[in-house]
Amino acid sequence: xxxxxxxxxxxxSSKPGGVRSSVVRxxxxxxxxxxxxxxxxxxxxxxxxxxxxxxxxxxxxFGPFFAPYDPWEPQYSETGALRLTPPSAQHxxxxxxxxxxxxxQLLYGSRIAVGMxxxxxxxxxxxxxxxxxxxxxxxxxxDAILMRITDAAFVIPSIPFVAVLVALTRPSLFNIxxxxxxxxxxxxxxxxxxxxxxxxxxPFVKASRASGASSFYIIRKHILPNVLPFxxxxxxxxxxxxxxxxxxxSFLGFGDPGLMSWGKMLQYAFAIGATRVAWWxxxxxxxxxxxxVLSVYLLRRGYEExxxxxxIRGQR
Amino acid sequence: xxxxxxxxxxxxxxxxxxxxxxxxxxxxxxxxxxILGLAGESGCGKSTLAKAILRxxxxxxxVVSGKINFKGKDLLRLSTSEFRELRWQILAYIPQNALxxxxxxxxxxxxxxxxxxxxERVSRNAALDRARQLFSNVHLDERSLRxxxxxxxxxxxxxxxxxxxxxxxxxxxIIDEPTTALDVVTQAQVLSELISMRNRTSSxxxxxxxxxxxxxxxxxxxxxxxxxxxxxxxxxxxxxGEPLHPYTMGLLNSVPKSxxxxxxVSIPGAPxxxxxxxxxxxFHPRCPFRDTRCVKETPKLYEISQTRSVACHYHHKxxxxxxxxxxxxxxxxxxxxxxxMSDFKxxxxx
Amino acid sequence: MTRFILKRILQGILTAWVIVxxxxxxxxxxxxxxxxxxxxxxxPEESRELVRERLGLNKPLATQYFIYLSGLAKGDLGESLWYxxxxxxxxxxxxxxxxxxxxxxxxxxxxxxxxxxxxxxxTRRSRFESVSTIFAxxxxxxPQFWLGIVMVMIFGVALKLFPTSGIRExxxxxxxxxxxxxxxxxxxxxxxxxxxxxxxxxxxxMLLLKDTxxxxxxxxxxxxxxxxxxxxxKELWHAARxxxxxxxxxxxxxxxxxxxxxxxxEVVFSWPGLGREIxxxxxxxxxxxxxxxxxxxxxxxxxxxxxxxxxxxxxxxRISET
Numbered sequence: 001x002x003x004x005x006x007x008x009x010x011x012x013s014s015k016p017g018g019v020r021s022s023v024v025r026x027x028x029x030x031x032x033x034x035x036x037x038x039x040x041x042x043x044x045x046x047x048x049x050x051x052x053x054x055x056x057x058x059x060x061x062f063g064p065f066f067a068p069y070d071p072w073e074p075q076y077s078e079t080g081a082l083r084l085t086p087p088s089a090q091h092x093x094x095x096x097x098x099x100x101x102x103x104x105q106l107l108y109g110s111r112i113a114v115g116m117x118x119x120x121x122x123x124x125x126x127x128x129x130x131x132x133x134x135x136x137x138x139x140x141x142x143d144a145i146l147m148r149i150t151d152a153a154f155v156i157p158s159i160p161f162v163a164v165l166v167a168l169t170r171p172s173l174f175n176i177x178x179x180x181x182x183x184x185x186x187x188x189x190x191x192x193x194x195x196x197x198x199x200x201x202x203p204f205v206k207a208s209r210a211s212g213a214s215s216f217y218i219i220r221k222h223i224l225p226n227v228l229p230f231x232x233x234x235x236x237x238x239x240x241x242x243x244x245x246x247x248x249x250s251f252l253g254f255g256d257p258g259l260m261s262w263g264k265m266l267q268y269a270f271a272i273g274a275t276r277v278a279w280w281x282x283x284x285x286x287x288x289x290x291x292x293v294l295s296v297y298l299l300r301r302g303y304e305e306x307x308x309x310x311x312i313r314g315q316r
Numbered sequence: 317x318x319x320x321x322x323x324x325x326x327x328x329x330x331x332x333x334x335x336x337x338x339x340x341x342x343x344x345x346x347x348x349x350x351i352l353g354l355a356g357e358s359g360c361g362k363s364t365l366a367k368a369i370l371r372x373x374x375x376x377x378x379v380v381s382g383k384i385n386f387k388g389k390d391l392l393r394l395s396t397s398e399f400r401e402l403r404w405q406i407l408a409y410i411p412q413n414a415l416x417x418x419x420x421x422x423x424x425x426x427x428x429x430x431x432x433x434x435x436e437r438v439s440r441n442a443a444l445d446r447a448r449q450l451f452s453n454v455h456l457d458e459r460s461l462r463x464x465x466x467x468x469x470x471x472x473x474x475x476x477x478x479x480x481x482x483x484x485x486x487x488x489x490i491i492d493e494p495t496t497a498l499d500v501v502t503q504a505q506v507l508s509e510l511i512s513m514r515n516r517t518s519s520x521x522x523x524x525x526x527x528x529x530x531x532x533x534x535x536x537x538x539x540x541x542x543x544x545x546x547x548x549x550x551x552x553x554x555x556x557g558e559p560l561h562p563y564t565m566g567l568l569n570s571v572p573k574s575x576x577x578x579x580x581v582s583i584p585g586a587p588x589x590x591x592x593x594x595x596x597x598x599f600h601p602r603c604p605f606r607d608t609r610c611v612k613e614t615p616k617l618y619e620i621s622q623t624r625s626v627a628c629h630y631h632h633k634x635x636x637x638x639x640x641x642x643x644x645x646x647x648x649x650x651x652x653x654x655x656x657m658s659d660f661k662x663x664x665x666x
Numbered sequence: 667m668t669r670f671i672l673k674r675i676l677q678g679i680l681t682a683w684v685i686v687x688x689x690x691x692x693x694x695x696x697x698x699x700x701x702x703x704x705x706x707x708x709x710p711e712e713s714r715e716l717v718r719e720r721l722g723l724n725k726p727l728a729t730q731y732f733i734y735l736s737g738l739a740k741g742d743l744g745e746s747l748w749y750x751x752x753x754x755x756x757x758x759x760x761x762x763x764x765x766x767x768x769x770x771x772x773x774x775x776x777x778x779x780x781x782x783x784x785x786x787x788x789t790r791r792s793r794f795e796s797v798s799t800i801f802a803x804x805x806x807x808x809p810q811f812w813l814g815i816v817m818v819m820i821f822g823v824a825l826k827l828f829p830t831s832g833i834r835e836x837x838x839x840x841x842x843x844x845x846x847x848x849x850x851x852x853x854x855x856x857x858x859x860x861x862x863x864x865x866x867x868x869x870x871x872m873l874l875l876k877d878t879x880x881x882x883x884x885x886x887x888x889x890x891x892x893x894x895x896x897x898x899x900k901e902l903w904h905a906a907r908x909x910x911x912x913x914x915x916x917x918x919x920x921x922x923x924x925x926x927x928x929x930x931x932e933v934v935f936s937w938p939g940l941g942r943e944i945x946x947x948x949x950x951x952x953x954x955x956x957x958x959x960x961x962x963x964x965x966x967x968x969x970x971x972x973x974x975x976x977x978x979x980x981x982x983x984r985i986s987e988t
Contacts, residue, residue, distance in 0.1 A: 156926075403895025407893075
């Protein structure tokens, strides 16, 4: 098999020392959710991440209503178009080279960033989990083929590939999300598969099988809830990856021309050459992207232990 | 010649929400060349006690009261560096589960040498020679020195730990369930190594185990622990021949005896939750001989003689209890039969 | 061990072939006429047809595929439609430019990161740990291209310490390898992009090492080491030595991901590397160039993964030779 590696989590066993076999069995989705809430409440870093994320989501939903101006409208004063003005009382974040208000752009952009990343993460997780479940549970030839494809997906440089895929088709937001999904399902698929493989051997699953439960039932009732921690972990990674990928792809010029995303803002600034001086144009969008990614990082920090498979020790 | 005197030690594990009283007011005395067995089921606090003595408690574990005396010094009051000097030279440790206890990326010989060099100014070669000798004492081939832990069998690894513990000829050795993770045949091998080690040295040993058979073979004296408390002490002959505490009787029942086909009996129920204050005798919910006094009044450790003590209000009825305890039906009672106590109406001594 | 290496190499070749095929399909089905840039729109359609035929674009896809594969086996990467020279003549230098950045940043990232991680683990006071963790994760969360822009703003424009783009001053004629790369001006141009790449990702090994070491302190073998009474430094070293194993595992995958993302830094700094070339070629519909650059990058990642697998087997004595 190819290297079962993912960047943030070590999928193949690399944990030295013994296996702390504190493998908790999760009984249902509700069980999982309540565990999660408890964990977040107890960890100050995760808590700050959760608050940050909540603020950003609220910003995404309600922000555009509070935007002082239309982000696409050039702004004028008595003297003429307000091109590239630094922050002022009327424009808290100043204006860009087309005289558009930057704060408004920022607020509208939040909707794109948050919405798109959640959508992409859901799709990544859905496909990754589906493939992981199928591959792990049914094994055999299906498993072999799917894993070979995943191997290849691991090796392809992500950002260039997404850029190419988007350039192939129209540069629309949906295509960007689709391209991101196309490449990023690999990590979750692999880990879910590993977890399914180990779950298959656990007594409560074997008992279920012995008493004649259908595959579908077993997957739904026993395997899925126990796969949830991994699924959420990779959903988090998916959000982060999608945000950065969209910003990067937009920055390269392949973004959706009709949308004012944070990456697009930076692309304009860079293309014009304004990045040398217009700090008010450059700092805000980048900071927002960083905050969104950071909030998810803080939330998923506590997960590394659960997902780092000491459970899947030493298997290639 | 007491070399280690544990004086009313209490250890708690503090979590965010509550505290677990793992060890409550335990006192022990270890003499030179004495092998003291510490028996009890999982979770009774014996490992915690060992870790407390060795200062290996996790961050959540705190010694809330008591003293641990060695040659007049209270070990708990020593600074980290002072204690570090004592480590291994005075206090050695043989942990359980040898695979997890040895560093996987270092050769076992080097790990033994490390223990020596940490405390003695000798050359590496001299230390290696000593390691070689120690290995041969436990019947390990010289080649094993260069092996990595995973390359050795479970029994061999455990012998490495035994050899390592004796490296500095310490007066106190704490042995924590060394045979737990092993199969029966290997258990016997390791036990025989421990016995020959006992015969070779004059170190005092605290042997912690739930394996009563092993304790009987290795130890001179025994202390039985339950729910963080010592509930009976005595020498091996007394404890195994004439146990005084119902719990000890139950424990002994669950050890298969070589002669006679006795039915194995297990004690129903589970040990109490150590998070809450325990009312009365800790064992009373599972004791077939309990009565209202046991429910309300916590028994202190009654000293029967210099070597014998027991924490039971009715230890004077032990003889009768022993007979009854052999009947498996007694142990299945959810409620104690009033009739049991009334059977001894004539014997009751308030 | 040798058998393992051979097996992995074979797997690598298989994966490479899968990628070649995927890339071929992706690039050849690109909408857009590659001859667009080559032929004057004023000219009649026939000339366009001629060009197409010359480039072999008329043949069915399957035939093109086999031509391409056989060409690859011979080392022929086709001709760049934009540069009008064989791809193989120019791709080498671009590859080298990318590698220099990537490897230098990687070495810095891991050496400084490991030292930093160990020091971090040694000084574990909870407030400091929380704050520095947030800081490290914060930098890690920044889009690399944005970090690049910001650093250019500060160090290039405001402080005027470093050049803001390119690989050397224009107008400098360099012919030999030494003239090109062992040159102060080149080094001066190298500093900022390498700094961005290193800074952006240094949190990965640092956090991993710190977390792993601290976790290891709870493991059973650390108990025994403590019980032996070794010095604190030795204790730390035991933990660190064990912690290296996951570091190596993640190092190669990290390098692979880094290579993929490096395109952003190359664009920001106008660094003439493989990543920037991919993007430029795609925009120009120069698919020989784009495809080859892409393939080369992927092959590099495969190569690094292979090295990591081998190194991992070597470092962890528990992995037996099966």
